Structure formats: C-alpha cells, structure tokens
Amino acid sequence: MKAKHNARLSVAPMMDWTDRHCRFFHRQLSRHAQLYTEMVTAPALVRGNALHLLRHDPQENPLVLQLGGSDPVELAQAARMGAEAGYQEINLNCGCPSDRVQSGCFGAVLMTQPNLVGEICAAMQAASPAEVSVKCRIGVDEQDPHEALPKFLEVLSQAGVGHVTIHARKAWLQGLSPKDNREIPPLDYPLVLAMKAEFPHLHISINGGITSLAQARGFLDQGLDGVMIGRAAYQRPADLLLGADAEIFGQSSTTTLQSAIDAMRPYIARELAHGTKLASITRHMLGLFAGKPGARHWRRVLSEQAHRPNAGLEVIDMALDAMAQAATAPAEAGSQL
Known part of the structure; x- marks a missing residue:
C-alpha cells in the first residue's frame, strides 16, 4: 500500500x-x-x-x-x-x-x-x-x-x-x-x-x-x-x-488569511481571462472569515458584486475594504462621543 x-x-x-x-x-x-x-x-x-x-x-x-x-x-x-x-x-x-x-x-x-x-x-x-x-x-x-x-x-x-x-x-x-x-x-x-x-x-x-x-x-x-x-x-x-x-502534519506554515487571498489573485486573473465568471470562484471563499470581525461585510460584498458583468479582482479589494471599515467603525463612533 x-x-x-x-x-x-x-x-x-x-x-x-x-x-x-x-x-x-x-x-x-x-x-x-x-x-x-x-x-x-x-x-x-x-x-x-x-x-x-x-x-x-x-x-x-x-x-x-x-x-x-x-x-x-x-x-x-x-x-x-x-x-x-x-x-x-x-x-x-x-x-x-x-x-x-x-x-x-x-x-x-x-x-x-x-x-x-x-x-x-x-x-x-x-x-x-x-x-x-x-x-x-x-x-x-x-x-x-x-x-x-x-x-x-x-x-x-x-x-x-x-x-x-x-x-x-x-x-x-x-x-x-x-x-x-x-x-x-x-x-x-x-x-x-x-x-x-x-x-x-x-x-x-x-x-x-x-x-x-x-x-x-x-x-x-x-x-x-x-x-x-x-x-x-x-x-x-x-x-x-x-x-x-x-x-495534523507537524509542518510549519507561514500561511495567513491575507497570503491565501494574495495567492488566489493570479489564479483568478487567469481564470477570468479564460471566461470564468468571478462568482464561480468567490462563492467558495464566502466563509473564509467566518467567525471573525467583519465577516458579514466580506460575504455581502462578494455575494452582491461578484455576479456583476465583467466583475474582476477589484471586488476582492472592495470586500476587504468593507471589512476594514467595519472593524474601525466602532472606534470612530466612540471618538465622536
């Protein structure tokens, strides 16, 4: 065997x-x-x-x-x-x-x-x-x-x-x-x-x-x-x-959520060039930030924007930006009190 x-x-x-x-x-x-x-x-x-x-x-x-x-x-x-x-x-x-x-x-x-x-x-x-x-x-x-x-x-x-x-x-x-x-x-x-x-x-x-x-x-x-x-x-x-x-495998890893997303970018660009729709790929990425702050915003942007005609890598950046804004919003609101 x-x-x-x-x-x-x-x-x-x-x-x-x-x-x-x-x-x-x-x-x-x-x-x-x-x-x-x-x-x-x-x-x-x-x-x-x-x-x-x-x-x-x-x-x-x-x-x-x-x-x-x-x-x-x-x-x-x-x-x-x-x-x-x-x-x-x-x-x-x-x-x-x-x-x-x-x-x-x-x-x-x-x-x-x-x-x-x-x-x-x-x-x-x-x-x-x-x-x-x-x-x-x-x-x-x-x-x-x-x-x-x-x-x-x-x-x-x-x-x-x-x-x-x-x-x-x-x-x-x-x-x-x-x-x-x-x-x-x-x-x-x-x-x-x-x-x-x-x-x-x-x-x-x-x-x-x-x-x-x-x-x-x-x-x-x-x-x-x-x-x-x-x-x-x-x-x-x-x-x-x-x-x-x-x-599980006892192997060191430097992979992070950000590095995983960055590694997907060339693949997504290549697939888009061959006619693949962005949503066909990003639908599998919706749960990437499950349980983490801003996850709902990540899912929302991908779900709403990846289906647009000609949607490209900018949608990934929009989703990341939405998460970042959600993470800073409470602090900003507090500073205005």
Missing part, C-alpha cells in the same frame, strides 16, 4: 462544492491536506466523453478523483481515463444516498453488494496504475452495521484495496433525503475504531460530524489513520485548513 500521509486529513468530496476552483482555494490554506473532486460518474466519462470533468490544476495535488458507478468494465475504463489525466488515487463512491445514485444502482446502494464492489475494485486496479480506495457508510437501511461493515471491509481487503474512508452513519435509502442522511442517522464512532482494530492492515479514515482540528487530532490519537472533514471545511475553511499543516 502506498504511503497515505496526506490522508491524515482530507476534505470530503461534495457535489456542487468541491469543484476545481474550490480545491485550488483550499490548497492555498493547506499544503498537505488531501483534496477530493466532486463525484464524477463513470457513464459521464465513458459514454459521454465528459473529459472536462477531470480538469484540475497540478497545484491541487495531493488530489483524489472520486468515481461513481456500478459496472466493473465501465469503471475500469473510467479509472484508466482518470490515471491518464494525472490522478494518482481514484476513489469509488459507496456512500452517497441521493435519489440519482440510487436510480443508477451505485453510491450507498453498493453496500448491499459487497462482492460486486470487490469485482469493481479489482477491475479498476487492473486497468490503472492509480491507487484505488473506497468511501462507504457503516451500512444501509435494515443492515446491522456490526455485521455488514466487517464483511464489506473483508471483501475490499481481499480485492487489494488498502484505504477505506468510513462515514460513521448508516444511510437510509428510503425515507430520508440526502441532507437528512448527513444529519439524522446516529454517528457510531466506536464501530469505526473497532474496524481499525479488526483490520489493522487497512488505512482507515473516519468521516461524519467532525468539525474541528482538535476533534480530528483526537481520532488520530486513538489509532485511526485519517480524518475526512466535509461541510465544516467548506463553511469555515480557515478554521479547519489554515492550521492543519502544523496541527
């Missing part, structure tokens, strides 16, 4: 969120955290030739391509395409509970077909030099996770998979929306920890409900190999990623 140092902390694949602009932005905050693409379906690549879905900047690495599908032949071909596009790790989605993946018989549905998943993973590995990993739930619907999850991991292990990320919630494919499936089923962290003890040779990352670096560090200290953070890393990127290199 390849070294999985960067998987000590990763940002979860999130549909409509972790696109290439988001990933480039997150990389400015942490040099070491592992990033994931949105889920890309194998049919879109193989039948639709949607190669634009594989587009990424080399600076995004370490980066994992997540694939969705259920046909071993098609997924093998998609894995080959991913490797040819430069991805060194390809992840099979066995955890998404949305209606779309259910109708396509993949995502969390695959938890009910472990032998098929083993066949898929073997086919992907045979077709591509990239490492193949899996993201799954602890179980679905009426499955007993204490029975279903060990069986699932055993099949993966026999298929040669070395890295598994486990979302510590069951998925209810009937009766709960995708949003509810992220929040309502209870978390079972002890079960994931038990799986690490039962399968010590597997690199096991935990996902679900993790909202701080301290919490992530706690799981690593308990013996898990990695921690994957989703919505918190997107909504509060500075809190989860800015200190990650030092806290």
Whole structure:
C-alpha cells in the first residue's frame, strides 16, 4: 500500500462544492491536506466523453478523483481515463444516498453488494496504475452495521484495496433525503475504531460530524489513520485548513488569511481571462472569515458584486475594504462621543 500521509486529513468530496476552483482555494490554506473532486460518474466519462470533468490544476495535488458507478468494465475504463489525466488515487463512491445514485444502482446502494464492489475494485486496479480506495457508510437501511461493515471491509481487503474512508452513519435509502442522511442517522464512532482494530492492515479514515482540528487530532490519537472533514471545511475553511499543516502534519506554515487571498489573485486573473465568471470562484471563499470581525461585510460584498458583468479582482479589494471599515467603525463612533 502506498504511503497515505496526506490522508491524515482530507476534505470530503461534495457535489456542487468541491469543484476545481474550490480545491485550488483550499490548497492555498493547506499544503498537505488531501483534496477530493466532486463525484464524477463513470457513464459521464465513458459514454459521454465528459473529459472536462477531470480538469484540475497540478497545484491541487495531493488530489483524489472520486468515481461513481456500478459496472466493473465501465469503471475500469473510467479509472484508466482518470490515471491518464494525472490522478494518482481514484476513489469509488459507496456512500452517497441521493435519489440519482440510487436510480443508477451505485453510491450507498453498493453496500448491499459487497462482492460486486470487490469485482469493481479489482477491475479498476487492473486497468490503472492509480491507487484505488473506497468511501462507504457503516451500512444501509435494515443492515446491522456490526455485521455488514466487517464483511464489506473483508471483501475490499481481499480485492487489494488498502484505504477505506468510513462515514460513521448508516444511510437510509428510503425515507430520508440526502441532507437528512448527513444529519439524522446516529454517528457510531466506536464501530469505526473497532474496524481499525479488526483490520489493522487497512488505512482507515473516519468521516461524519467532525468539525474541528482538535476533534480530528483526537481520532488520530486513538489509532485511526485519517480524518475526512466535509461541510465544516467548506463553511469555515480557515478554521479547519489554515492550521492543519502544523496541527495534523507537524509542518510549519507561514500561511495567513491575507497570503491565501494574495495567492488566489493570479489564479483568478487567469481564470477570468479564460471566461470564468468571478462568482464561480468567490462563492467558495464566502466563509473564509467566518467567525471573525467583519465577516458579514466580506460575504455581502462578494455575494452582491461578484455576479456583476465583467466583475474582476477589484471586488476582492472592495470586500476587504468593507471589512476594514467595519472593524474601525466602532472606534470612530466612540471618538465622536
């Protein structure tokens, strides 16, 4: 199994969120955290030739391509395409509970077909030099996770998979929306920890409900190999990623909020020159100052101004100026009393 140092902390694949602009932005905050693409379906690549879905900047690495599908032949071909596009790790989605993946018989549905998943993973590995990993739930619907999850991991292990990320919630494919499936089923962290003890040779990352670096560090200290953070890393990127290199990876970092913004400027200018709309990039930056003075003004200016025709880098400066003015306003008001 390849070294999985960067998987000590990763940002979860999130549909409509972790696109290439988001990933480039997150990389400015942490040099070491592992990033994931949105889920890309194998049919879109193989039948639709949607190669634009594989587009990424080399600076995004370490980066994992997540694939969705259920046909071993098609997924093998998609894995080959991913490797040819430069991805060194390809992840099979066995955890998404949305209606779309259910109708396509993949995502969390695959938890009910472990032998098929083993066949898929073997086919992907045979077709591509990239490492193949899996993201799954602890179980679905009426499955007993204490029975279903060990069986699932055993099949993966026999298929040669070395890295598994486990979302510590069951998925209810009937009766709960995708949003509810992220929040309502209870978390079972002890079960994931038990799986690490039962399968010590597997690199096991935990996902679900993790909202701080301290919490992530706690799981690593308990013996898990990695921690994957989703919505918190997107909504509060500075809190989860800015200190990650030092806290999780033991690497010194001089990155600041200002230096991260400055690092985005050349990227934004380049993308604007290629026709990308500013809002397509800055929508991922709205939470950068979450919890800090002036954050509301930063969000407001970006939200209102980035959608304007021909909006450019001046909008970033307007947002920063609005924050600065908000920070000095109370002092000025006080001096006039």
